[in-house]
Amino acid sequence: MTEETAPAEGEALSFEEALQELESIVTRLEDGDLSLEESLRLFERGQVLADQCNEQLEVATLRVEQLTEHGEIKEIEIE
Numbered sequence: 262m263t264e265e266t267a268p269a270e271g272e273a274l275s276f277e278e279a280l281q282e283l284e285s286i287v288t289r290l291e292d293g294d295l296s297l298e299e300s301l302r303l304f305e306r307g308q309v310l311a312d313q314c315n316e317q318l319e320v321a322t323l324r325v326e327q328l329t330e331h332g333e334i335k336e337i338e339i340e
Contacts, residue, residue, distance in 0.1 A: 279317075
């Protein structure tokens, strides 16, 4: 996903989209061909994406933990 096609920061991405963008950011940062300003901007965007991925993984983990041995989902409250 390029900057031209990237959704606005408040817009939610799927886990796969966020992870793909995060991997792209890491690659660009590791290349080291960026200005300090651009590196900081990408780092901040990466933090947002990492937080979003972690939140989605936590929700998925809760859903899996809710499954009973019969494959039914128990209703529990998410804080």
